[in-house]
Amino acid sequence: MSKSIKEFSLHYDSINESNTFSSGDIVEGRVVLEVTKEIKVDSFFVKLTGDAHVSWTEGSGDDETTYSDHERYFKLKQYFIQESLKKGESEKNTTLVDGETYGPVIMPGSHVFPFRFQLPQQNMPPSFKGFHGWVKYVLTVKLSRPWKSTSSTHTELNFVLRNDGTNDHLLQPQSATQDKKMKLFGSGKMSINVTAEKTGYMQGETIKVFVDIDNSSSRDVKLKYSLRQQQTFIAGRRTKRAYKDIVKETRDRIPSGEKSKFIVDMTLPHDLNVTIENCRILKVQYELKVYLDVSFASDPEVKFPVVILPAEQQCPPWQGPPGGFQPYPPPQPNLVPYPGELPPPPAGLYPNLYDPTVLPYPEAAAGVYPNPNPHAIQPGFQPAPSAPVYDPNQSTKESTPNMPY
Structure with a gap:
């Protein structure tokens, strides 16, 4: 300067x-x-x-x-x-x-x-x-x-x-079931039914998911779930994707021949990026996955889209x-x-x-x-009566405290 x-x-x-x-x-x-x-x-x-x-x-x-x-x-x-x-x-x-x-x-x-x-x-x-x-x-x-x-x-x-609260379709519940028949390294079958209360959630809100598991197979399984963020970048005809796990957890083991019910709670960070769909060159989307971890076999899984909304002002x-x-x-x-x-x-x-x-x-x-x-407040500065005073002696040069850079 x-x-x-x-x-x-x-x-x-x-x-x-x-x-x-x-x-x-x-x-x-x-x-x-x-x-x-x-x-x-x-x-x-x-x-x-x-x-x-x-x-x-x-x-x-x-x-x-x-x-x-x-x-x-x-x-x-x-x-x-x-x-x-x-x-x-x-x-x-x-x-x-x-x-x-x-x-x-x-x-x-x-x-x-x-x-x-x-x-x-x-x-x-x-x-x-x-x-x-x-x-x-x-x-x-x-x-x-x-x-x-x-x-x-x-x-x-x-x-x-x-957040204008007009996205009524995001309040509808989501539900799906996946079955798996064991062929190699086991016998019988297992099924997982997943229900999410809705599709859209505000920053800081808790996602609540209900999971019903019927393990009628000869294998023990584990319940796992994750919330993943997908970032998509577009330049002409080229596309680049990157992923970030927001939540990734493992729950209890479900022994062979047992049925179990779970309620999964995932509290979203208050500063989580909201879903971005209104940009031509950049997208931010989320996917909720609930699945059964089966060793040496493909996992039965349920996937739901999740929309992250801004918290109410x-x-x-x-x-x-x-x-x-x-x-x-x-x-x-x-x-x-x-x-x-x-x-x-x-x-x-x-x-x-x-x-x-x-x-x-x-x-x-x-x-x-x-x-x-x-x-x-700075003595000696004489603004109009209706205006608060300003301190020109503040040490900050580019922005006042608590401002983003």
Whole structure:
């Protein structure tokens, strides 16, 4: 980072306890720029992008081939300072977002640049990082100056699918039976009947499976079950698959000539990746397998598809948890507006700052917020009465605490 730039950091406001975002949500935040001397700027902007990417290599030596593909969902961009020659120009595959603009000179001091984006109302896959690909939603800020290297920083948003509770078909039970007749190394037959309560389960939920076993053979058997994740990566006509065991266990032995009933409980991790079916180049799917382990013979098995759904949000997407309301303070007075004086903000652009009637807490109109963030208080900073203060002396440079990178 240049010696003239003391701090260059990017911050956004959480809207719920899980710090996640979904389609249509508002992403508000601020860029903090502290400079030790006057600087001239060519371009200064923040952007929000959503992308999926897959890549893997097959073969070796002269036969090595890399397969890859990319899918972009959106690119939103808000300029704080834009080169005068490029003002008004459209940018390919980019949605320009209106916001406050400033002149090309930034005076010494600490400055706060607010931004606001709305995530598109479209069917996009959730954030994901797999063996050969990923889905990412990234906030990036870039500052370009004449004859200087570009300053840049970024942070990732955790994007999740909204659990709307409309998947009624996922609530239907699944049931199947498998029989096996012993021919070699034994005689008689065995059967396994498996019933799962439903197909769809939320993160952190427990899968309950009922198993009936009739071992009318001359062999002892063991009950085993597993939940496996399959990741599929697609690049053109090529496909790459990878597997990950989420649960894999062995239960009691069922002796020859006995019948047994089992209830199998599998508690899903709270951070388990949800099923992804809405991405062209990347899929995440799950399979539940219950089977009888028979030595020196094929195993009778029952397989069910399982759909992992996002856990229900703790708060509505438009209302953060208590103490989570953190609108950005207005720009500092030592910014140099361009041209002339700094105009008032467009009506409706940042209503939380300028209209007390739309604040989420009744006390907010008086500048009082429940459970204030002690790290956001700094004596000497004088924001508008309705906005909480911001601490420019925080040591974090790229993101505030508890933020994803």
